[in-house]
Amino acid sequence: MAASIRGITKFLGRLSPSLLHPSRTYQLCLRRLPVGAGPAPSLFTFPSHLFCTAASLQQDEAAQAAEALLRYKDRPWDYLESEEYIEKYGIEPVWAGYRRNHKGGIPPQKTRKTCIRGEKICGNPCPVCRDPNVIIHHQNVKLLQQFISPHTGMVYDPTRTGVCMKQQKKLHEAVVTARDHGFLSFQIPYVEFSGEDYSNSHDAVGSTPPAQSLTSGETWYQWYSEMAPDEDEVAKVKKKYKAYLK
Template sequence: MAASIQRFAKTLYGLSPSLFHPLRQNQSCLQRLPGRTWRSPVTAPGHSLCTAASLQDEDAAQTAEALSRYKDRPWDYLESEEYIEKYGANTVWASYRRNHKGGIPPQKTRKTCIRGDKISGNPCPICRDPNVIIHHQNVKLLQQFISPHTGQVYDPTRTGVCMKQQKKLNEAINTARDHGFLPFQIPHVEYSGEDFSNSHDAVGSTPPPLSLTSGDSWYEWYGEVTPDEKEVAKVKKIYKAYLK
């Protein structure tokens, strides 16, 4: 029944569209009345949804731009006003304190701070700031994790860096040293002129062998040993076919 009514209305509208034209004019007049506010039930929510979607797209674009701003040149972030305002003259790990249960801090850092889409509470100094990117050319960042006195890399228990980022740090530091961006610190040893090649007994020169022309035995104790006659007889019996 409902389908037949819809078909009848469509055919009626197709045959005489002039009947529905005054209704549209009255609707437009109702919208212009000063005392009433006409709200379209279809266009208003759609417009709001489009506006919210556009705002979300803009926020996502700004976030992606902020993350990729220092991706190609990560060393520019350490010279930016954003970094100075956030860290000042301190290192990125100076003010880091890890949340832990109990009064005794853990002896090892986390394996990683970001596992899939989940981020741990209070991540490490590198994982918490997406603009801090480990690169072998980012010398100012790598120098913050190297002791200026010994030239050794700080232990992760001191800096709080997770194991995953510490592995990247060690690889970047070794690559930077191979490329000449970071210096090698080799301890200085004064050379006294003495030849240390054969001064120790373990690496000294081999003494000459003992002479056998004097008639003495090679080992001093060999002449004093008297073999057991029974054992000698057993050996001779076993190897009788091979003895001459």
């Protein structure tokens, strides 16, 4: 019992400097305060205005983000001309420098199906899903041009841009709609016509000739009368379908 009491006293003796140091510092600070400075702050109270300031900053940031989403929701093409976009991407497309998180140095042959499933967002989402202001729309021509090859006019493969399959499908639909509405130009193959009029003279569009009149003993096709079936094959067919022949 005595040994345990001695151990406890030694342990408290070791901790006493660390316990007394904050109180001594607090007393020195109180001595340095001028007279009439108001009530002294408590040793164990944390300033509450810091919590209020942090909460207000978070609320302001959330309000600004919601306002930005609402601002570019109806007119997503305005985002590509804003200062926010220029500071974030510059003159490069939104998929420039993107690299998907994958195991090893060789990327997979296909991108993921989707980056957002319900409320869960995967790690390092695709260039379209990671920025909520990047909205695929058939009138957002500058965004669609970033995913179209200027040499072939075809949409880039998702393995090059890193876009998930869900956004790639929306991208194809938006490009087709934009071309139908005239927002995007595309090349039509040149076909040289001879100038002849085949509207009535060609057999495919001309009048149907009347049916040939058949006489007794004549066949519609001349070569049909020259065909003679094999007797062995005819016997096999008759034997096989004997029950059905009348």
